[in-house]
Amino acid sequence: MRITRRDLIKTSAAAAVLGAVGGVSVAEESLLPSWNKGPARGAIISFVRDTTEKTSSKYVEPKDRVATFDQDGTLWTEHPLYTQAMFALHRLGTMAPQHPEWKETEPFKSALTADREAMSKFSEKDWMEIVAVTHAGMGTEEFLAIVKPWITTAKAPRFDRLYTDLVYQPMLEVMKYLREKGFRVYIVTGGGQEFVRVYSDQVYGVPPEQVVGSSIVTNYDISSGKPILMREPKPFFVDDGPGKAIGINMFIGKRPYAAFGNSNGDQQMLEWTQAGDGARLMMLVHHDDADREYAYGPAGGLPDTHVGTFSDALMAEANKNGWVVISMKNDWKRIFPFEQ
Amino acid sequence: MRITRRDLIKTSAAAAVLGAVGGVSVAEESLLPSWNKGPARGAIISFVRDTTEKTSSKYVEPKDRVATFDQDGTLWTEHPLYTQAMFALHRLGTMAPQHPEWKETEPFKSALTADREAMSKFSEKDWMEIVAVTHAGMGTEEFLAIVKPWITTAKAPRFDRLYTDLVYQPMLEVMKYLREKGFRVYIVTGGGQEFVRVYSDQVYGVPPEQVVGSSIVTNYDISSGKPILMREPKPFFVDDGPGKAIGINMFIGKRPYAAFGNSNGDQQMLEWTQAGDGARLMMLVHHDDADREYAYGPAGGLPDTHVGTFSDALMAEANKNGWVVISMKNDWKRIFPFEQ
Numbered sequence: 001m002r003i004t005r006r007d008l009i010k011t012s013a014a015a016a017v018l019g020a021v022g023g024v025s026v027a028e029e030s031l032l033p034s035w036n037k038g039p040a041r042g043a044i045i046s047f048v049r050d051t052t053e054k055t056s057s058k059y060v061e062p063k064d065r066v067a068t069f070d071q072d073g074t075l076w077t078e079h080p081l082y083t084q085a086m087f088a089l090h091r092l093g094t095m096a097p098q099h100p101e102w103k104e105t106e107p108f109k110s111a112l113t114a115d116r117e118a119m120s121k122f123s124e125k126d127w128m129e130i131v132a133v134t135h136a137g138m139g140t141e142e143f144l145a146i147v148k149p150w151i152t153t154a155k156a157p158r159f160d161r162l163y164t165d166l167v168y169q170p171m172l173e174v175m176k177y178l179r180e181k182g183f184r185v186y187i188v189t190g191g192g193q194e195f196v197r198v199y200s201d202q203v204y205g206v207p208p209e210q211v212v213g214s215s216i217v218t219n220y221d222i223s224s225g226k227p228i229l230m231r232e233p234k235p236f237f238v239d240d241g242p243g244k245a246i247g248i249n250m251f252i253g254k255r256p257y258a259a260f261g262n263s264n265g266d267q268q269m270l271e272w273t274q275a276g277d278g279a280r281l282m283m284l285v286h287h288d289d290a291d292r293e294y295a296y297g298p299a300g301g302l303p304d305t306h307v308g309t310f311s312d313a314l315m316a317e318a319n320k321n322g323w324v325v326i327s328m329k330n331d332w333k334r335i336f337p338f339e340q
Numbered sequence: 341m342r343i344t345r346r347d348l349i350k351t352s353a354a355a356a357v358l359g360a361v362g363g364v365s366v367a368e369e370s371l372l373p374s375w376n377k378g379p380a381r382g383a384i385i386s387f388v389r390d391t392t393e394k395t396s397s398k399y400v401e402p403k404d405r406v407a408t409f410d411q412d413g414t415l416w417t418e419h420p421l422y423t424q425a426m427f428a429l430h431r432l433g434t435m436a437p438q439h440p441e442w443k444e445t446e447p448f449k450s451a452l453t454a455d456r457e458a459m460s461k462f463s464e465k466d467w468m469e470i471v472a473v474t475h476a477g478m479g480t481e482e483f484l485a486i487v488k489p490w491i492t493t494a495k496a497p498r499f500d501r502l503y504t505d506l507v508y509q510p511m512l513e514v515m516k517y518l519r520e521k522g523f524r525v526y527i528v529t530g531g532g533q534e535f536v537r538v539y540s541d542q543v544y545g546v547p548p549e550q551v552v553g554s555s556i557v558t559n560y561d562i563s564s565g566k567p568i569l570m571r572e573p574k575p576f577f578v579d580d581g582p583g584k585a586i587g588i589n590m591f592i593g594k595r596p597y598a599a600f601g602n603s604n605g606d607q608q609m610l611e612w613t614q615a616g617d618g619a620r621l622m623m624l625v626h627h628d629d630a631d632r633e634y635a636y637g638p639a640g641g642l643p644d645t646h647v648g649t650f651s652d653a654l655m656a657e658a659n660k661n662g663w664v665v666i667s668m669k670n671d672w673k674r675i676f677p678f679e680q
Contacts, residue, residue: 063547140589184549197593207403208593209524215590220582220608227611229589242560249480249569250555251591253537253548268560271567 031177034170034334040283041331043324044174047281051257052181058279062182066256068212068248068269069175071189071196073262073308074285075204077156077166079294080116081307084191085127086163087150089114091134099133120306132233136216139228140194147198161338164203168285169337171260175204178258186256188248189213190240190265194231212251214239240265245272257281263308270323282323286310289328292335371517374510374674380623381671383664384514387621391597392521398619402522406596408552408588408609409515411529411536413602413648414625415544417496417506419634420456421647424531425467426503427490429454431474439473460646472573476556479568480534487538501678504543508625509677511600515544518598526596528588529553530580530605534571552591554579580605585612597621603648610663622663626650629668632675 028045035041051060072078081089092102092111102108107126110118135143156163175185187206189196193213200206217232239247245268248256259266259273262285270282287294287310288302298304299315318325328335368385375381391400412418421429432442432451442448447466450458475483496503515525527546529536533553540546557572579587585608588596599606599613602625610622627634627650628642638644639655658665668675 193590193593209591211593218586218589220585220612227585227608227615229586245560245567246558246569249558250533251549253533253551268567272560275567 032170032173034173034332036331036333038331040324040326043281043283044177047258047279048177048181050279060257060278064254064257065178065181065183066186066252066254067175067178067183067258068186068188068244068252068256068260068273069171070244070261070263070266070269071187071191073287074260074266075167075171075187076163077159077293078308079287079296079305080158082191083151083156083163084195086154086156087147087195088130088134090150090154091146092130095133128233128235131216135192135195136231136233138231139221139223140218140231141228143194143231144198147195151199159336161336164199165338166336167203168332169334169339170332171285172204172337174260175206179205183258184210186210186212186248186252188239188244188259188269190238190244192216193239212239212247214243242268244269248272259283260285262287263310264314267314267317270321274321274323282318282321283326284310284314284318284323285326285328287328289332289335293328372510372513374513374672376671376673378671380664380666383621383623384517387598387619388517388521390619400597400618404594404597405518405521405523406526406592406594407515407518407523407598408526408528408584408592408596408600408613409511410584410601410603410606410609411527411531413627414600414606415507415511415527416503417499417633418648419627419636419645420498422531423491423496423503424535426494426496427487427535428470428474430490430494431486432470435473468573468575471556475532475535476571476573478571479561479563480558480571481568483534483571484538487535491539499676501676504539505678506676507543508672509674509679510672511625512544512677514600515546519545523598524550526550526552526588526592528579528584528599528609530578530583532556533579552579552587554583582608584609588612599623600625602627603650604654607654607657610661614661614663622658622661623666624650624654624658624663625666625668627668629672629675633668 031045032041050056050058051065053059069075072082089111092108096102096112102112107122107129111130151164154163155161156166159166178185185206187196187200187204187210191213193211193215196213197208197211200208200211215236217234217236218229219232221228221230237243237247244266248269255276256273257279258281259269260283261269266284274280274282286299287296287308288300289295295302296305296308297310299310299312371385372381390396390398391405393399409415412422429451432448436442436452442452447462447469451470491504494503495501496506499506518525525546527536527540527544527550531553533551533555536553537548537551540548540551555576557574557576558569559572561568561570577583577587584606588609595616596613597616597619598621599609600623601609606624614620614622626639627636627648628640629635635642636645636648637650639650639652
């Protein structure tokens with residue numbers, strides 16, 4: 001028997017009906033191919049069905065379909081150190097010859113000698129001093145011109161791959177799936193908004209206006225007759241923890257229907273999402289795969305590395321609230337796009 | 341001769357060709373119907389042609405088509421006082437019985453007795469005190485629930501019309517035209533972001549995520565087991581003057597190709613827009629129509645009312661930079677949607 005186009009249409013109509021009544025349709029079988037079949041993948045597919053099928057009691061108008069993703073540890077690798085911190089250290093190295101005094105001054109001394117032990121004890125003030133010299137004192141366009149060549153060439157030591165290659169294929173598939181279903185996908189990151197905007201469109205398909213992040217003060221200035229936005233060594237907005245709920249409200253003005261994170265800094269974003277009515281999806285990536293990526297936590301007895309901490313308290317919160325914990329090891333068939 | 345649908349298609353194809361070679365096409369004749377034919381209307385149509393026709397050397401990719409509009413005095417009437425200030429005064433009146441001390445304390449005393457003379461001398465600090473009691477001390481959702489019934493019923497005294505009826509029909513047509521041509525249209529207002537978001541979608545077709553405005557600090561709090569964003573009596577971001585360029589960069593992350601304003605507070609937004617390459621459109625509404633709306637300035641010898649000041653210096657800047665000044669009197673055939 002030859003299968004005609006009309007047969008295919010019939011099949012997909014039947015599948016749609018099945019989907020609407022809660023079964024797993026033929027079309028759904030092929031969704032999210034890098035995910036193993038299980039409750040995590042199932043939760044995503046059910047959520048999309050609930051919010052986008054016209055017949056669903058939890059149907060959400062396209063204009064309100066908002067999904068937010070943390071970046072570090074949720075969309076790409078954050079170990080052994082956040083990519084933006086690696087950039088800052090590299091930039092310090094480039095600038096060091098002009099600053100001989102850094103050899104004797106903290107936090108620069110430890111950073112320049114890559115003293116992990118000392119760096120793990122850096123205070124917020126220490127990091128702000130590093131940000132001040134590496135991320136400020138220049139216009140926004142000059143900053144972009146410094147980040148761009150770095151991010152397009154710098155490699156993560158363990159994998160010998162570009163940092164932008166170390167994105168999670170399963171999450172790219174979720175973003176694509178949500179977009180196809182009419183969701184606007186935002187990145188809501190503790191990282192620097194201007195930094196992430198340099199590559200977010202190319203790497204994740206997320207345009208600058210859909211990146212919510214931390215920022216430093218900028219001042220409007222005229223330089224050689226042209227206006228510039230001068231980056232000042234002073235924090236303006238910290239988009240982390242409670243700041244993620246605040247940032248979402250300020251930048252988007254709508255409550256997300258789905259939120260994805262991986263660490264303590266994402267808790268309030270998930271709480272804020274869940275506090276809305278109708279169908280809401282809250283998910284946390286758990287890094288439990290030392291072979292293919294990293295294992296840290298300390299939830300589930302994994303080591304606490306102070307980078308992307310997923311505490312026991314967060315795990316208890318997730319269990320209490322019905323948030324879905326994604327096991328990298330068990331839920332993800334493939335981790336990186338470059339894997340076969 | 342009967343004109344068939346096919347004839348119409350041919351005509352419009354011919355018109356498109358004419359448009360592409362720089363003439364005024366038949367289709368363009370019917371654009372922006374509330375505008376009189378003249379340089380202002382012509383500048384808008386030329387700009388759209390330059391940025392959206394594939395054959396143009398100044399063609400702009402759809403993803404980069406961003407246009408920003410000031411609100412007060414650019415999209416709707418701002419006299420005798422900004423609508424949000426009218427809301428604040430109304431709210432003060434509602435709250436006054438619980439605050440007998442306001443009868444003797446400034447700035448409340450002058451505000452409650454509608455003492456225009458005294459109010460015109462209010463400092464920023466005075467206004468902030470009024471904002472603190474009328475806009476803060478509650479969660480974001482409670483605030484929206486207070487604004488909504490007011491904005492849907494309150495009327496502007498002179499016109500005996502809803503404030504939301506006093507929007508400029510010619511500007512609604514520009515926003516619609518730009519959207520049809522693939523532009524994302526943003527409001528960039530000195531007014532309160534949360535306030536404007538209450539009605540922006542319904543009144544202008546601008547969704548919350550495309551409203552950039554001033555804001556006060558919000559704090560993430562848990563109230564009766566539910567997260568709320570508590571509005572604090574403390575300014576966070578002032579989206580006016582240089583703040584408009586800063587806000588555009590922070591919220592949108594892209595430089596506008598077109599910017600529309602009407603007062604000194606819009607100068608930096610227009611400078612920032614013009615500093616980009618390719619075709620850029622900078623326009624300022626000049627309120628020179630005392631009969632149909634208001635006449636104030638003081639550019640062109642109009643009275644300086646300290647609400648929406650368009651100074652001689654701004655006019656000089658506009659002339660020097662080739663910004664297009666829109667004369668309400670001469671360029672607008674119709675001002676409000678309710679006019680015939």
